[in-house]
Amino acid sequence: MGYPHPSHPRETPILSRYFGDAEARTLAGWQARGGYEVLREALATDPQQLQGIVKDSGLRGRGGAGFPTGMKWSFMKPDGKVHYLCCNADESEPGTFKDREIMRWTPHALVEGVALAAHAIYAETAYIYIRGEFTEPYARVSRAVEEAYAAGFLGANAMGSGRRVDVHVHRGAGAYICGEETALMNSLEGRRGNPRIKPPFPAVAGLFGKPTTINNVETLTTVPHIIRHGAEWYKQYGRPDNPRSVGTKLFSVCGNVSRPGLYEVALGFPFREFLYDLCGGAPSGREIKAVIPGGSSVPILTREEAEGAVMDYEGFVAAGTMLGSGGVIVFDDRQDMVRQIARLTRFYAHESCAQCTQCREGTAWITRIMERIRDGEGTAEDLDTLVSISENMSGKTICVLSDSCATPVLSGLRKFRHEFEARIAPSRSTVAVPGALRAPAA
Amino acid sequence: MSHGPSASGGALVAAPAHGAHDVPHEPVFVGAQRAELDRILSRYPTKQAALLPALWMLQDARGWVSEGGMAEVAEMLGLTPAYVKGVVTFYTMYHQHPVGRHFVQVCTTTPCNVCGAEEVVQAMLKATGCPDLGLTSPDGRFTVIEVECLGACGFATPIMVNNDFIESVTPESVARLVAELP
Numbered sequence A: 001m002g003y004p005h006p007s008h009p010r011e012t013p014i015l016s017r018y019f020g021d022a023e024a025r026t027l028a029g030w031q032a033r034g035g036y037e038v039l040r041e042a043l044a045t046d047p048q049q050l051q052g053i054v055k056d057s058g059l060r061g062r063g064g065a066g067f068p069t070g071m072k073w074s075f076m077k078p079d080g081k082v083h084y085l086c087c088n089a090d091e092s093e094p095g096t097f098k099d100r101e102i103m104r105w106t107p108h109a110l111v112e113g114v115a116l117a118a119h120a121i122y123a124e125t126a127y128i129y130i131r132g133e134f135t136e137p138y139a140r141v142s143r144a145v146e147e148a149y150a151a152g153f154l155g156a157n158a159m160g161s162g163r164r165v166d167v168h169v170h171r172g173a174g175a176y177i178c179g180e181e182t183a184l185m186n187s188l189e190g191r192r193g194n195p196r197i198k199p200p201f202p203a204v205a206g207l208f209g210k211p212t213t214i215n216n217v218e219t220l221t222t223v224p225h226i227i228r229h230g231a232e233w234y235k236q237y238g239r240p241d242n243p244r245s246v247g248t249k250l251f252s253v254c255g256n257v258s259r260p261g262l263y264e265v266a267l268g269f270p271f272r273e274f275l276y277d278l279c280g281g282a283p284s285g286r287e288i289k290a291v292i293p294g295g296s297s298v299p300i301l302t303r304e305e306a307e308g309a310v311m312d313y314e315g316f317v318a319a320g321t322m323l324g325s326g327g328v329i330v331f332d333d334r335q336d337m338v339r340q341i342a343r344l345t346r347f348y349a350h351e352s353c354a355q356c357t358q359c360r361e362g363t364a365w366i367t368r369i370m371e372r373i374r375d376g377e378g379t380a381e382d383l384d385t386l387v388s389i390s391e392n393m394s395g396k397t398i399c400v401l402s403d404s405c406a407t408p409v410l411s412g413l414r415k416f417r418h419e420f421e422a423r424i425a426p427s428r429s430t431v432a433v434p435g436a437l438r439a440p441a442a
Numbered sequence B: 001m002s003h004g005p006s007a008s009g010g011a012l013v014a015a016p017a018h019g020a021h022d023v024p025h026e027p028v029f030v031g032a033q034r035a036e037l038d039r040i041l042s043r044y045p046t047k048q049a050a051l052l053p054a055l056w057m058l059q060d061a062r063g064w065v066s067e068g069g070m071a072e073v074a075e076m077l078g079l080t081p082a083y084v085k086g087v088v089t090f091y092t093m094y095h096q097h098p099v100g101r102h103f104v105q106v107c108t109t110t111p112c113n114v115c116g117a118e119e120v121v122q123a124m125l126k127a128t129g130c131p132d133l134g135l136t137s138p139d140g141r142f143t144v145i146e147v148e149c150l151g152a153c154g155f156a157t158p159i160m161v162n163n164d165f166i167e168s169v170t171p172e173s174v175a176r177l178v179a180e181l182p
């Protein structure tokens, strides 16, 4: 089907197949579509074997970092310790809204994936941590969990397997940083959501100090398909010449684009065709100026760079950016890049948990300087200061939020430097910058 | 974390209304609510892990998280009130002051911003009669704030009214939307 518009013929709808199909939301509807069959089989399968299939499939984490899922799971051994699975449903990276639609339309697909993964990593308990603002996804997933318990699919003897699988839904309370895996664990434990220093890594000491695996919603929803159809089936999706990026990926498209929404394509898809044929390009009469292809934390591409990019982990790296979360943000030729980059740095300044000096001070100073340039009060020296602060806040902190704030500034300065320079006296009035003369809205 | 001003210089948290802070706290965790909390506690190996859910229950019952409420939550979970306050202040969604009957959050982060979210904010302030961001309208019906990405960027501009999402809001659709709220 597809949501909010029918799937394009060039899409490969595996996860999104039932988006927009309200019947798929119920347990009966999900079972009528083949749901929970693979969980029943998996619960009777040795976890090592499940880990092996996922490893062979080449699946990589869909939360942003792209870590191989099978390898992550292989850190979890039958050591007799209590293990936990965390499902990361904090989805707060600007531009990203794919997990939301998985949870809204196919909540049982997630519950099934979570239960399967819990078994595969020798855990009896899984927590799905959903951002506080996602009230509808929270209600839908909670309902699905209740239905699954009532049917005996979860609990002390899940699907009659003799194994215990408990799944609990936990609601966040507003903090982007809780999407960082160790911050999420702190938050779940009833603490402030500060990321932890690693090591120890979660596989050694994670939630409640126990070995823990954390995966994104999309990652976990993909797993049952792989177990059902096999690693070879999954690997058919992707560029034949790039075995490191396989499978399908959900891309959430937003900003100045004709058909915003969700698209699921096989990795290796040409970005030009994606932007124009699937998403319809910029709204009529306008042109694309820039694209951020993987959520706000990855480098900005110019239109030309975007048009030449290939949509997989390596393809986006070759284009100078990253696949990230798959949140595609499109800017048209009316947009003022200085203004929008300043808005992004403000986001990071607001979301910094403030425990690292470089991040707390860096995000605040960058925002102050960016806004001063936006308002026509910057100096030429400010551009150098921006670079120096950005470099000083990258690679030096507990988590990468700090780096993420520097990214749009550095890539923006490199690719749209003329827009920054045009804001700085005296050339300001002679160079036309879209939006530059518009008064701030507030 | 909310340690900075918002994009357009307004407040991201609601400002206090006079008087409400002096009203004594009526216990929330009695009867059915107490049973619900016990059910939640059974999901975690520590009592502390029930802190966010307990604070949600408190806010759902009272509309905001008062000092008295935090003290009650602390007692239920074996924590100190200072610890609970430390956690409450980390998260943006717990109201530390009473807010209007309709708490309106408008996303203005970049993806929505390029689609005109700031104009939606202005239209919202005008339609609700709120003097500024974070302030409650004189009739007590509305409080409007700007928020960061609501995770619905393809449906610009999304707003939240209390617990409900409204997608694809435009400056033109604001007036009717506000008029339809009780």
Ligand SMILES: Cc1cc2nc3c(=O)[nH]c(=O)nc-3n(C[C@H](O)[C@H](O)[C@H](O)COP(=O)(O)O)c2cc1C
Residues within 6 Å of the ligand: A060, A061, A062, A063, A064, A065, A066, A067, A069, A088, A089, A090, A091, A092, A093, A176, A177, A178, A179, A180, A181, A182, A214, A215, A216, A217, A219, A220, A399, A400, A401
């Ligand atoms: C600041 C920050 C925010 C993050 N937010 C999210 C998020 O909202 N959802 C998510 O799945 N991963 C997020 N991540 C990545 C997680 O730390 C982690 O890598 C991921 O959940 C692992 O799951 P995966 O291997 O299935 O991708 C974030 C990371 C950082 C540094």
Ligand code: SF4
Residues within 6 Å of the ligand: A177, A194, A195, A351, A352, A353, A354, A355, A356, A357, A359, A360, A397, A398, A399, A400, A401, A402
């Ligand atoms: S980098 Fe920023 S968000 Fe991450 S831990 Fe340090 S202060 Fe917190």
Ligand code: FES
Residues within 6 Å of the ligand: A094, A095, A096, B107, B108, B109, B110, B111, B112, B113, B148, B149, B150, B151, B152, B153, B154, B158
């Ligand atoms: S930027 Fe507005 S919902 Fe994501």
